[in-house]
Amino acid sequence: MSELMSELLQRVDAKGVATLTLSRGSSYNSLSIALMETLISELDLIDNDMSVRTVVIKGAGKGFCAGHDLKEMLDSGEESFYSCTFNTCSKMMQRIVSLSVPVIAQVHGVATAAGCQLVASCDLAYAAESARFGTPGVNIGLFCSTPMVALSRAVSQKHSMELLLTGRLISAARAEQMGLINQVVPDDELDLRVTDIAILVASKSRKALSIGKTAFYLQREQPLKEAYETCSQVMTENIMTEDAIEGIDAFITKRTPIWKHR
Template identity: 70%
Template sequence: MKEFIQRRDKNGVAYLTLCRPSAYNSLSMALMQQLFETLDEIETDLSIRTVVIKGDGKGFCAGHDLKEMLDAGEESFYQLTFETCYKVMQKITSLPIPVIAQVHGVATAAGCQLVASCDLAYAADNARFGTPGVNIGLFCSTPMVALSRAVMPKHSMEMLLTGKLISAARAESMGLINAVVPENSLEQEVEAVASLVASKSRHTLAVGKRAFYQQKDQSLADAYIHCSQIMVSNMLSEDAQEGIDAFIAKRQPVWKHC
Protein backbone atom coordinates (compact mmCIF):
# COMPACT_ATOMS: atom_id res chain seq x y z
CA MET A 1 0.00 0.00 0.00
CA LYS A 2 1.25 3.48 -0.83
CA GLU A 3 2.46 5.46 2.16
CA PHE A 4 0.29 8.53 2.71
CA ILE A 5 1.74 9.42 6.13
CA GLN A 6 5.41 10.25 6.47
CA ARG A 7 6.80 10.19 10.02
CA ARG A 8 10.02 11.85 11.15
CA ASP A 9 11.06 11.88 14.82
CA LYS A 10 13.33 14.56 16.26
CA ASN A 11 14.07 15.43 19.90
CA GLY A 12 10.88 13.89 21.28
CA VAL A 13 8.66 15.28 18.51
CA ALA A 14 6.96 13.13 15.85
CA TYR A 15 6.44 15.13 12.66
CA LEU A 16 3.66 13.60 10.55
CA THR A 17 3.22 14.76 6.96
CA LEU A 18 0.05 14.10 4.97
CA CYS A 19 1.35 12.92 1.60
CA ARG A 20 -1.27 13.30 -1.14
CA PRO A 21 -0.07 16.59 -2.63
CA SER A 22 -1.77 16.04 -6.00
CA ALA A 23 -5.13 15.93 -4.16
CA TYR A 24 -4.32 18.67 -1.64
CA ASN A 25 -3.84 15.92 0.95
CA SER A 26 -7.54 15.10 0.93
CA LEU A 27 -8.57 12.49 3.48
CA SER A 28 -8.93 9.31 1.48
CA MET A 29 -9.81 6.14 3.34
CA ALA A 30 -6.22 4.89 3.06
CA LEU A 31 -4.76 8.15 4.37
CA MET A 32 -7.12 8.26 7.35
CA GLN A 33 -6.43 4.63 8.22
CA GLN A 34 -2.67 5.21 8.07
CA LEU A 35 -2.97 8.38 10.15
CA PHE A 36 -4.97 6.53 12.81
CA GLU A 37 -2.48 3.65 12.87
CA THR A 38 0.46 6.05 13.16
CA LEU A 39 -1.16 7.94 16.03
CA ASP A 40 -1.96 4.61 17.68
CA GLU A 41 1.72 3.65 17.51
CA ILE A 42 2.76 7.01 18.93
CA GLU A 43 0.37 6.66 21.85
CA THR A 44 2.57 3.95 23.41
CA ASP A 45 5.90 5.33 22.18
CA LEU A 46 7.32 6.85 25.36
CA SER A 47 10.11 8.59 23.44
CA ILE A 48 7.56 10.93 21.81
CA ARG A 49 6.14 13.85 23.79
CA THR A 50 4.63 16.01 21.05
CA VAL A 51 3.14 15.46 17.56
CA VAL A 52 3.11 17.89 14.64
CA ILE A 53 0.75 17.32 11.70
CA LYS A 54 1.44 19.12 8.43
CA GLY A 55 0.71 18.73 4.73
CA ASP A 56 2.89 18.13 1.69
CA GLY A 57 2.66 20.30 -1.42
CA LYS A 58 0.56 23.44 -1.84
CA GLY A 59 -1.86 23.03 1.04
CA PHE A 60 -2.56 21.45 4.42
CA CYS A 61 -5.72 19.44 3.70
CA ALA A 62 -8.74 20.00 1.45
CA GLY A 63 -11.08 17.73 3.40
CA HIS A 64 -12.55 14.40 2.37
CA ASP A 65 -11.77 12.81 -0.98
CA LEU A 66 -15.14 13.52 -2.59
CA LYS A 67 -14.18 11.78 -5.84
CA GLU A 68 -13.41 8.57 -3.95
CA MET A 69 -16.75 8.81 -2.17
CA LEU A 70 -18.69 9.59 -5.34
CA ASP A 71 -17.02 6.73 -7.22
CA ALA A 72 -17.92 4.32 -4.40
CA GLY A 73 -21.53 5.47 -4.50
CA GLU A 74 -22.56 3.31 -1.56
CA GLU A 75 -24.08 4.28 1.77
CA SER A 76 -21.87 1.74 3.56
CA PHE A 77 -18.74 3.45 2.20
CA TYR A 78 -20.02 6.88 3.22
CA GLN A 79 -20.70 5.52 6.70
CA LEU A 80 -17.24 3.97 6.94
CA THR A 81 -15.61 7.19 5.72
CA PHE A 82 -17.19 9.40 8.36
CA GLU A 83 -16.72 6.81 11.10
CA THR A 84 -13.02 6.52 10.26
CA CYS A 85 -12.72 10.29 10.22
CA TYR A 86 -14.24 10.83 13.64
CA LYS A 87 -12.11 8.03 15.07
CA VAL A 88 -9.01 9.88 13.82
CA MET A 89 -10.24 13.15 15.36
CA GLN A 90 -11.06 11.45 18.66
CA LYS A 91 -7.65 9.77 18.63
CA ILE A 92 -6.02 13.21 18.39
CA THR A 93 -8.02 14.46 21.37
CA SER A 94 -7.45 11.33 23.46
CA LEU A 95 -3.73 11.05 22.64
CA PRO A 96 -1.82 11.53 25.91
CA ILE A 97 0.49 14.11 24.35
CA PRO A 98 -0.17 17.44 22.60
CA VAL A 99 -0.83 17.55 18.85
CA ILE A 100 0.06 20.66 16.85
CA ALA A 101 -1.28 21.56 13.40
CA GLN A 102 1.18 23.29 11.04
CA VAL A 103 -1.00 24.87 8.36
CA HIS A 104 -0.15 26.33 4.99
CA GLY A 105 -2.35 26.85 1.95
CA VAL A 106 -5.91 25.64 2.46
CA ALA A 107 -7.49 23.79 5.36
CA THR A 108 -11.08 23.19 4.33
CA ALA A 109 -14.01 21.00 5.45
CA ALA A 110 -12.51 17.94 7.19
CA GLY A 111 -9.12 19.65 6.83
CA CYS A 112 -10.46 22.52 8.93
CA GLN A 113 -11.89 19.89 11.28
CA LEU A 114 -8.40 18.43 11.62
CA VAL A 115 -7.00 21.83 12.60
CA ALA A 116 -9.79 22.41 15.11
CA SER A 117 -9.20 18.96 16.63
CA CYS A 118 -5.52 19.61 17.34
CA ASP A 119 -4.50 21.05 20.70
CA LEU A 120 -2.47 23.87 19.13
CA ALA A 121 -2.38 25.29 15.60
CA TYR A 122 -0.03 27.66 13.79
CA ALA A 123 -0.59 28.90 10.26
CA ALA A 124 1.32 30.62 7.49
CA ASP A 125 0.08 34.08 6.59
CA ASN A 126 -1.18 32.72 3.25
CA ALA A 127 -3.32 30.00 4.86
CA ARG A 128 -7.08 29.92 4.33
CA PHE A 129 -9.73 28.08 6.32
CA GLY A 130 -13.29 27.13 5.51
CA THR A 131 -16.20 24.73 5.74
CA PRO A 132 -17.54 25.08 2.19
CA GLY A 133 -19.74 21.98 2.12
CA VAL A 134 -22.88 24.12 1.99
CA ASN A 135 -21.75 25.33 -1.46
CA ILE A 136 -22.10 21.81 -2.90
CA GLY A 137 -25.16 20.71 -0.98
CA LEU A 138 -23.24 18.80 1.68
CA PHE A 139 -23.35 20.64 5.02
CA CYS A 140 -20.11 20.23 6.98
CA SER A 141 -21.82 18.51 9.89
CA THR A 142 -18.88 16.47 11.18
CA PRO A 143 -16.37 19.35 10.81
CA MET A 144 -18.93 21.38 12.77
CA VAL A 145 -18.37 19.18 15.84
CA ALA A 146 -14.71 20.19 16.21
CA LEU A 147 -15.18 23.73 14.86
CA SER A 148 -18.01 24.61 17.23
CA ARG A 149 -15.87 23.50 20.17
CA ALA A 150 -12.91 25.59 19.03
CA VAL A 151 -14.58 28.94 18.25
CA MET A 152 -17.61 30.95 19.37
CA PRO A 153 -21.03 29.81 18.07
CA LYS A 154 -21.66 32.77 15.75
CA HIS A 155 -18.20 32.45 14.23
CA SER A 156 -18.64 28.73 13.54
CA MET A 157 -22.14 29.29 12.16
CA GLU A 158 -20.84 32.04 9.87
CA MET A 159 -18.26 29.67 8.41
CA LEU A 160 -20.73 26.80 8.11
CA LEU A 161 -23.61 28.79 6.61
CA THR A 162 -21.69 30.95 4.15
CA GLY A 163 -19.04 28.47 3.04
CA LYS A 164 -16.60 31.36 2.65
CA LEU A 165 -12.88 30.97 3.14
CA ILE A 166 -11.39 33.06 5.93
CA SER A 167 -7.84 34.36 6.23
CA ALA A 168 -5.28 33.16 8.73
CA ALA A 169 -5.56 36.50 10.53
CA ARG A 170 -9.33 36.04 10.92
CA ALA A 171 -8.83 32.44 12.06
CA GLU A 172 -6.46 33.69 14.75
CA SER A 173 -8.91 36.36 15.91
CA MET A 174 -11.62 33.68 16.16
CA GLY A 175 -9.43 31.37 18.20
CA LEU A 176 -9.20 28.63 15.57
CA ILE A 177 -5.40 28.94 15.49
CA ASN A 178 -2.83 30.20 17.97
CA ALA A 179 -0.79 32.44 15.70
CA VAL A 180 -0.11 33.57 12.15
CA VAL A 181 3.49 33.23 11.02
CA PRO A 182 5.24 34.38 7.82
CA GLU A 183 5.27 31.43 5.45
CA ASN A 184 9.06 31.18 5.36
CA SER A 185 9.17 31.08 9.19
CA LEU A 186 6.33 28.62 9.81
CA GLU A 187 8.40 25.46 10.09
CA GLN A 188 10.92 27.06 12.46
CA GLU A 189 8.17 28.54 14.64
CA VAL A 190 6.31 25.24 14.96
CA GLU A 191 9.53 23.36 15.65
CA ALA A 192 10.37 25.82 18.43
CA VAL A 193 6.94 25.42 20.05
CA ALA A 194 6.98 21.64 19.63
CA SER A 195 10.47 21.38 21.12
CA LEU A 196 9.46 23.52 24.10
CA VAL A 197 6.41 21.34 24.79
CA ALA A 198 8.44 18.16 24.28
CA SER A 199 10.92 19.31 26.94
CA LYS A 200 8.23 18.76 29.60
CA SER A 201 7.36 15.58 31.46
CA ARG A 202 5.31 13.25 29.24
CA HIS A 203 3.37 12.13 32.29
CA THR A 204 2.51 15.70 33.25
CA LEU A 205 1.46 16.55 29.68
CA ALA A 206 -0.84 13.51 29.65
CA VAL A 207 -2.39 14.43 33.00
CA GLY A 208 -2.99 18.01 31.90
CA LYS A 209 -4.38 17.26 28.46
CA ARG A 210 -6.78 14.64 29.75
CA ALA A 211 -7.98 16.93 32.55
CA PHE A 212 -8.49 19.83 30.15
CA TYR A 213 -10.92 17.94 27.95
CA GLN A 214 -12.64 16.24 30.89
CA GLN A 215 -13.42 19.48 32.74
CA LYS A 216 -14.53 21.49 29.70
CA ASP A 217 -18.13 20.32 29.74
CA GLN A 218 -18.49 20.06 33.50
CA SER A 219 -20.15 22.64 35.74
CA LEU A 220 -17.81 25.07 37.49
CA ALA A 221 -18.19 23.27 40.81
CA ASP A 222 -17.70 19.80 39.31
CA ALA A 223 -14.70 21.01 37.33
CA TYR A 224 -13.01 22.33 40.45
CA ILE A 225 -13.70 19.13 42.39
CA HIS A 226 -12.43 16.98 39.52
CA CYS A 227 -9.30 19.04 38.87
CA SER A 228 -8.48 19.26 42.57
CA GLN A 229 -8.30 15.47 42.68
CA ILE A 230 -6.21 15.49 39.51
CA MET A 231 -3.74 17.87 41.16
CA VAL A 232 -3.50 15.68 44.26
CA SER A 233 -2.71 12.66 42.11
CA ASN A 234 -0.30 14.69 39.98
CA MET A 235 1.45 15.99 43.11
CA LEU A 236 2.21 12.41 44.14
CA SER A 237 3.90 11.58 40.82
CA GLU A 238 7.67 11.17 40.60
CA ASP A 239 8.02 13.90 37.99
CA ALA A 240 6.14 16.45 40.11
CA GLN A 241 8.36 15.66 43.08
CA GLU A 242 11.44 15.96 40.86
CA GLY A 243 10.21 19.16 39.23
CA ILE A 244 9.48 20.88 42.53
CA ASP A 245 12.82 19.80 43.98
CA ALA A 246 14.62 21.08 40.85
CA PHE A 247 12.75 24.40 41.07
CA ILE A 248 13.75 24.89 44.71
CA ALA A 249 17.35 23.85 44.02
CA LYS A 250 17.45 26.08 40.90
CA ARG A 251 18.50 23.25 38.59
CA GLN A 252 17.05 21.61 35.51
CA PRO A 253 14.69 18.70 36.25
CA VAL A 254 15.49 15.19 35.06
CA TRP A 255 12.20 13.65 34.06
CA LYS A 256 11.35 10.00 34.50
CA HIS A 257 8.02 10.59 32.68
CA CYS A 258 6.04 8.95 35.45
Protein backbone atom coordinates in the same frame (compact mmCIF):
# COMPACT_ATOMS: atom_id res chain seq x y z
CA MET B 1 15.98 10.16 14.68
CA SER B 2 13.54 7.57 13.36
CA GLU B 3 11.52 7.66 10.15
CA LEU B 4 8.41 6.06 8.70
CA MET B 5 7.72 6.57 5.01
CA SER B 6 4.68 5.55 3.00
CA GLU B 7 2.63 6.78 0.06
CA LEU B 8 0.07 8.17 2.49
CA LEU B 9 1.95 9.37 5.56
CA GLN B 10 5.48 10.24 6.50
CA ARG B 11 6.81 10.27 10.06
CA VAL B 12 10.06 11.78 11.24
CA ASP B 13 11.06 11.81 14.93
CA ALA B 14 13.57 14.21 16.45
CA LYS B 15 14.06 15.75 19.90
CA GLY B 16 10.90 14.21 21.32
CA VAL B 17 8.75 15.45 18.43
CA ALA B 18 7.02 13.13 15.94
CA THR B 19 6.22 15.03 12.73
CA LEU B 20 3.49 13.39 10.66
CA THR B 21 3.17 14.63 7.09
CA LEU B 22 0.04 13.86 5.10
CA SER B 23 1.45 12.71 1.76
CA ARG B 24 -1.34 13.00 -0.78
CA GLY B 25 -0.09 16.33 -2.05
CA SER B 26 -1.54 15.90 -5.54
CA SER B 27 -5.06 15.92 -4.03
CA TYR B 28 -4.34 18.54 -1.38
CA ASN B 29 -3.99 15.70 1.15
CA SER B 30 -7.66 14.78 0.91
CA LEU B 31 -8.68 12.33 3.59
CA SER B 32 -9.20 8.97 1.94
CA ILE B 33 -10.22 6.13 4.23
CA ALA B 34 -6.76 4.60 3.81
CA LEU B 35 -5.02 7.82 4.86
CA MET B 36 -7.24 8.24 7.91
CA GLU B 37 -6.72 4.62 8.98
CA THR B 38 -2.96 5.02 8.54
CA LEU B 39 -2.94 8.15 10.68
CA ILE B 40 -5.00 6.46 13.39
CA SER B 41 -2.59 3.50 13.44
CA GLU B 42 0.41 5.80 13.72
CA LEU B 43 -1.19 7.74 16.57
CA ASP B 44 -1.83 4.44 18.35
CA LEU B 45 1.89 3.64 18.06
CA ILE B 46 2.86 7.10 19.30
CA ASP B 47 0.61 6.77 22.35
CA ASN B 48 2.82 3.91 23.54
CA ASP B 49 6.12 5.48 22.45
CA MET B 50 7.64 7.13 25.51
CA SER B 51 10.26 8.88 23.39
CA VAL B 52 7.55 11.06 21.81
CA ARG B 53 6.24 14.02 23.80
CA THR B 54 4.72 16.14 21.04
CA VAL B 55 3.18 15.49 17.61
CA VAL B 56 3.11 17.86 14.63
CA ILE B 57 0.69 17.25 11.76
CA LYS B 58 1.42 18.98 8.47
CA GLY B 59 0.64 18.50 4.79
CA ALA B 60 2.81 17.86 1.75
CA GLY B 61 2.47 19.87 -1.44
CA LYS B 62 0.46 23.05 -1.86
CA GLY B 63 -1.92 22.75 1.08
CA PHE B 64 -2.58 21.31 4.52
CA CYS B 65 -5.77 19.35 3.85
CA ALA B 66 -8.78 19.98 1.60
CA GLY B 67 -11.10 17.64 3.48
CA HIS B 68 -12.61 14.34 2.41
CA ASP B 69 -11.73 12.64 -0.87
CA LEU B 70 -14.98 13.47 -2.68
CA LYS B 71 -13.92 11.60 -5.83
CA GLU B 72 -13.36 8.43 -3.81
CA MET B 73 -16.77 8.86 -2.25
CA LEU B 74 -18.62 9.51 -5.51
CA ASP B 75 -16.87 6.63 -7.25
CA SER B 76 -18.26 4.35 -4.59
CA GLY B 77 -21.80 5.69 -4.51
CA GLU B 78 -22.61 3.36 -1.62
CA GLU B 79 -24.21 4.51 1.61
CA SER B 80 -22.06 2.04 3.55
CA PHE B 81 -18.93 3.64 2.10
CA TYR B 82 -20.12 7.12 3.03
CA SER B 83 -20.87 5.93 6.55
CA CYS B 84 -17.44 4.30 6.82
CA THR B 85 -15.76 7.52 5.65
CA PHE B 86 -17.47 9.76 8.19
CA ASN B 87 -17.14 7.24 11.02
CA THR B 88 -13.43 6.76 10.33
CA CYS B 89 -12.94 10.53 10.25
CA SER B 90 -14.76 10.90 13.57
CA LYS B 91 -12.59 8.17 15.06
CA MET B 92 -9.43 9.92 13.80
CA MET B 93 -10.44 13.29 15.29
CA GLN B 94 -11.27 11.68 18.63
CA ARG B 95 -7.94 9.85 18.58
CA ILE B 96 -6.13 13.17 18.29
CA VAL B 97 -8.01 14.52 21.30
CA SER B 98 -7.47 11.35 23.36
CA LEU B 99 -3.76 11.08 22.48
CA SER B 100 -1.61 11.27 25.59
CA VAL B 101 0.66 13.96 24.13
CA PRO B 102 -0.15 17.36 22.58
CA VAL B 103 -0.80 17.61 18.84
CA ILE B 104 0.12 20.71 16.84
CA ALA B 105 -1.31 21.55 13.41
CA GLN B 106 1.11 23.25 11.01
CA VAL B 107 -1.07 24.82 8.32
CA HIS B 108 -0.16 26.13 4.89
CA GLY B 109 -2.32 26.56 1.81
CA VAL B 110 -5.89 25.46 2.48
CA ALA B 111 -7.51 23.76 5.46
CA THR B 112 -11.09 23.20 4.41
CA ALA B 113 -14.04 21.02 5.48
CA ALA B 114 -12.57 17.99 7.29
CA GLY B 115 -9.18 19.70 6.93
CA CYS B 116 -10.50 22.61 8.98
CA GLN B 117 -11.95 20.03 11.38
CA LEU B 118 -8.47 18.54 11.70
CA VAL B 119 -7.04 21.93 12.67
CA ALA B 120 -9.83 22.47 15.21
CA SER B 121 -9.20 19.02 16.72
CA CYS B 122 -5.51 19.64 17.37
CA ASP B 123 -4.41 21.11 20.70
CA LEU B 124 -2.41 23.92 19.09
CA ALA B 125 -2.35 25.34 15.56
CA TYR B 126 -0.01 27.68 13.70
CA ALA B 127 -0.57 28.89 10.16
CA ALA B 128 1.25 30.64 7.35
CA GLU B 129 -0.01 34.11 6.43
CA SER B 130 -1.21 32.81 3.06
CA ALA B 131 -3.24 29.94 4.59
CA ARG B 132 -7.02 29.85 4.18
CA PHE B 133 -9.67 28.11 6.27
CA GLY B 134 -13.29 27.20 5.74
CA THR B 135 -16.15 24.72 5.84
CA PRO B 136 -17.51 25.12 2.30
CA GLY B 137 -19.70 22.02 2.25
CA VAL B 138 -22.86 24.13 2.15
CA ASN B 139 -21.73 25.40 -1.27
CA ILE B 140 -22.13 21.92 -2.76
CA GLY B 141 -25.22 20.93 -0.81
CA LEU B 142 -23.33 18.90 1.80
CA PHE B 143 -23.38 20.74 5.12
CA CYS B 144 -20.16 20.25 7.12
CA SER B 145 -21.88 18.52 10.03
CA THR B 146 -18.97 16.43 11.33
CA PRO B 147 -16.49 19.34 10.99
CA MET B 148 -19.04 21.33 12.99
CA VAL B 149 -18.40 19.15 16.05
CA ALA B 150 -14.74 20.16 16.38
CA LEU B 151 -15.26 23.68 15.08
CA SER B 152 -18.03 24.54 17.53
CA ARG B 153 -15.82 23.39 20.40
CA ALA B 154 -12.83 25.42 19.23
CA VAL B 155 -14.47 28.79 18.49
CA SER B 156 -17.59 30.68 19.53
CA GLN B 157 -21.10 29.85 18.32
CA LYS B 158 -21.36 32.93 16.10
CA HIS B 159 -17.97 32.31 14.48
CA SER B 160 -18.76 28.63 13.93
CA MET B 161 -22.07 29.44 12.29
CA GLU B 162 -20.48 32.12 10.10
CA LEU B 163 -18.09 29.57 8.62
CA LEU B 164 -20.69 26.81 8.33
CA LEU B 165 -23.54 28.87 6.86
CA THR B 166 -21.59 31.06 4.42
CA GLY B 167 -19.13 28.45 3.14
CA ARG B 168 -16.62 31.25 2.62
CA LEU B 169 -12.90 30.87 3.10
CA ILE B 170 -11.29 33.09 5.70
CA SER B 171 -7.73 34.32 6.02
CA ALA B 172 -5.23 33.09 8.56
CA ALA B 173 -5.49 36.46 10.29
CA ARG B 174 -9.26 36.04 10.64
CA ALA B 175 -8.80 32.46 11.88
CA GLU B 176 -6.47 33.80 14.56
CA GLN B 177 -9.04 36.43 15.58
CA MET B 178 -11.65 33.68 15.90
CA GLY B 179 -9.37 31.55 18.04
CA LEU B 180 -9.19 28.70 15.51
CA ILE B 181 -5.40 28.99 15.42
CA ASN B 182 -2.83 30.24 17.90
CA GLN B 183 -0.75 32.43 15.64
CA VAL B 184 -0.22 33.60 12.06
CA VAL B 185 3.39 33.32 10.92
CA PRO B 186 5.13 34.62 7.77
CA ASP B 187 5.16 31.80 5.23
CA ASP B 188 8.92 31.37 5.28
CA GLU B 189 9.01 31.23 9.10
CA LEU B 190 6.28 28.61 9.66
CA ASP B 191 8.58 25.58 9.89
CA LEU B 192 10.89 27.28 12.38
CA ARG B 193 8.04 28.60 14.54
CA VAL B 194 6.30 25.24 14.82
CA THR B 195 9.60 23.46 15.47
CA ASP B 196 10.41 25.89 18.29
CA ILE B 197 6.99 25.43 19.91
CA ALA B 198 7.05 21.65 19.47
CA ILE B 199 10.51 21.30 21.03
CA LEU B 200 9.50 23.60 23.91
CA VAL B 201 6.42 21.47 24.67
CA ALA B 202 8.45 18.28 24.23
CA SER B 203 10.91 19.49 26.88
CA LYS B 204 8.23 19.03 29.57
CA SER B 205 7.38 15.90 31.53
CA ARG B 206 5.39 13.50 29.32
CA LYS B 207 3.49 12.40 32.42
CA ALA B 208 2.45 15.95 33.25
CA LEU B 209 1.48 16.66 29.64
CA SER B 210 -0.66 13.54 29.51
CA ILE B 211 -2.38 14.26 32.83
CA GLY B 212 -3.03 17.87 31.88
CA LYS B 213 -4.34 17.21 28.37
CA THR B 214 -6.71 14.50 29.58
CA ALA B 215 -8.02 16.72 32.38
CA PHE B 216 -8.50 19.69 30.05
CA TYR B 217 -10.90 17.90 27.73
CA LEU B 218 -12.67 16.17 30.61
CA GLN B 219 -13.37 19.30 32.68
CA ARG B 220 -14.36 21.37 29.67
CA GLU B 221 -17.61 19.44 29.33
CA GLN B 222 -18.42 19.51 33.05
CA PRO B 223 -20.36 22.04 35.17
CA LEU B 224 -18.14 24.42 37.14
CA LYS B 225 -18.42 22.65 40.52
CA GLU B 226 -17.79 19.22 39.01
CA ALA B 227 -14.89 20.58 36.96
CA TYR B 228 -13.17 21.90 40.09
CA GLU B 229 -13.75 18.61 41.89
CA THR B 230 -12.26 16.71 38.96
CA CYS B 231 -9.21 18.93 38.63
CA SER B 232 -8.56 19.02 42.40
CA GLN B 233 -8.38 15.24 42.31
CA VAL B 234 -6.20 15.34 39.20
CA MET B 235 -3.73 17.74 40.84
CA THR B 236 -3.61 15.60 43.97
CA GLU B 237 -2.70 12.58 41.87
CA ASN B 238 -0.29 14.64 39.75
CA ILE B 239 1.69 16.01 42.69
CA MET B 240 2.39 12.46 43.84
CA THR B 241 4.08 11.46 40.57
CA GLU B 242 7.86 11.09 40.35
CA ASP B 243 8.16 13.92 37.84
CA ALA B 244 6.20 16.37 40.00
CA ILE B 245 8.37 15.58 43.02
CA GLU B 246 11.48 15.99 40.86
CA GLY B 247 10.20 19.21 39.29
CA ILE B 248 9.34 20.84 42.60
CA ASP B 249 12.70 19.89 44.09
CA ALA B 250 14.50 21.23 40.99
CA PHE B 251 12.59 24.51 41.26
CA ILE B 252 13.46 24.92 44.95
CA THR B 253 17.12 24.04 44.43
CA LYS B 254 17.34 26.13 41.24
CA ARG B 255 18.41 23.35 38.87
CA THR B 256 17.09 21.81 35.66
CA PRO B 257 14.73 18.90 36.33
CA ILE B 258 15.55 15.43 35.01
CA TRP B 259 12.30 13.89 33.86
CA LYS B 260 11.58 10.19 34.14
CA HIS B 261 8.19 10.69 32.43
CA ARG B 262 6.34 8.91 35.19
